[in-house]
Amino acid sequence: MTSEQVSSGASVPRRVQLSESKFAGSLVPLQFSRIVSGRYNTEKKQTPTFTSIIPFLPPSTSTMDTNNTEPILKVTGLNVFYGSFQAVKDVGFEVRAGEIFGLLGPNGAGKTSTLSAVEGLLVPQSGTILVAGINNKEKPLHARANMGVQLQSTSFQPELYVGEIIRLFAGIHAIEMSDDKLRSILSAINLSDAEKKKFGTLSGGQQQRVSLAIALLHDPQLVILDEPTTGLDPQSRRQLWERMEQLRTNGHAILLTTHSMEEAEAVCDRIAIIDHGRVITTDTPQALIDKHRNDPEVIAASRKGKITLEDVFIGLTGKSIRS
């Protein structure tokens, strides 16, 4: 099995899909999204139809006309201002089903503002954000119902137990959460004994697993991961990468931000590099390397002779440290 790119053109590239057998030793995380969506032990689907697998009766629904060829996330002409300072300048990109899209940029480049606008945490001055075909300005709750978000610095009420936090978010997403279902979710993330533990008492890796489990409770079409591996040990990081790849295999669209070029190169199908509020380039990791390997700035940034994504990143965004 290989995870090499099979396409590096302008169209959406797809990696060779990783078979579950590769992760036989870590089946627990792989099966997680099926458990929460009620698909455990069902046949693998190439393109899941999300509402058909949600195991509860929706109390409030609206019919969405979502064409499979349409991107799950479509951002166009996004502009964000803080007073007179423009943090995001005419940003646009798309994330399709079964794709991991990386948004990279140095500190203060506009990543967080872009992500916050997509998540609905801030209202952009102009631009359109469509999540599963829903305009997040016109129908913010419907748009948010189609996304699962793992924030960079998320915490939950420190007084609540993990089981209570999961029940809280299940309630918010209108998901029936039986005791058995809760146990299976915790078991799937290797935290069977954490139901009565407070979130703050868990290790960083455990917190990250709980946080991701909550983000995926409602089987969202779009998964947003904001620097999810920051502070994790290599084992936890690898496990998360595998989980991301499994989500991709299941047809989720994943928007990932990270400062780790190794991570972006390892898991992202496409990457957008953003700096000074603008997207300066978008392509597959390998295509970016190929395109810029002869740039003098990239060569100057290279440390070991071999051009890496980090060299390209430094070459394109500069060596100076950002505040």
Add this chain to the structure above:
Amino acid sequence: MQTVIPTTSKAIISLLRADLTTQWRNRRAVVLIVLVPVIILASWKGLVVKLGGAFVLSNCITIGLTAIGLMGYSNSIARDRDKGVFQRLRVAPVSSWSIMFSRLAVQLAMILIVTLAVFFAGFYIDKITVTPAGYIMAVGAAIAGGALYLSIGQVIVGLIKNPETVNSTCRLVYFAFIMVGMFGELGMLGDEVTKIVRWSPYGVVRHIVSSSLRPDLWSMDDTISLLLTFGYTAVFATLGIKWFKWSSK
């Protein structure tokens, strides 16, 4: 393709369950908020005959309401904002007002607990009794007064982002309210201060609670106090909401 969002009532029930659980796990803070007015009530035993049961009860309830708005509510909001609890909720399909409604509903429960605790303590310690109508009206007045202190707490968390600074500011404001309000009303700080305190947020709340305990003696001054309570609440709530940021970053 269908998008599932919860009904507002279901979302609020889930939030309320979590917020009540959080409050329950903070029992020590709850006990302190209830204990302070009860201790003052017990220590003012001698003043009941001199100043009347309504004066003593209303002062103690007002002190409890001040603690809820300035110590309990504002600190919990500042802490959760700083930890990113609100941001996590806001990326879920739940409206911002539902999140705040749930928080305020918990404070409403606290207002009722403090008011009833003072009533019970007043009855058992000082043998203060009020007509049923007086009790009911006083609970209504306590809710109105509690809303005023919650709105002041909202202004503080709107103005200040750092949770430690919010905590220390709230302690200072709470201490100033109690000292100036209580001793000012008793005339211990001079006539001018007594007049200012009378129409301050402390004075108007104390008066509407006091007069509610004796509805038959309700006067035009009390109506003005009630209108001022609503006015203060509207102004502070508007400013508090306008200045409030969901993230401390």
